[in-house]
Amino acid sequence: MQTYNLKFTGEELCDIRQALEHRADSWRRTLAFLESGTNDPNDDGPIEDETDIELARKIAAGYDRVLAKISAVPVDLETAEPSA
Secondary structure: OOOOOOOOOHHHHHHHHHHHHHHHHHHHHHHHHHHHOOOOOOOOOOOOOOOOHHHHHHHHHHHHHHHHHHHOOOEEOOOOEEOO
16 A cells, blocks of 8 residues: 655645545435434435445445544644644
């Protein structure tokens, strides 16, 4: 597996993290819907147009792995500045 070193400003990293969190949430909701057959009536978020439970599970897990790596970078989401 190749690795890459990318440079982002704190603000850019925050934007990327927030966008990935939104996508991950959407896939988690999709997976929950596929597993249960119903949506949480209090959840008005989007779900993906997918019917394959295993694919949805794989995609959700992929987002979670990427988010775990990005979240390990110490950036304050409020100020977009590096944190200690």
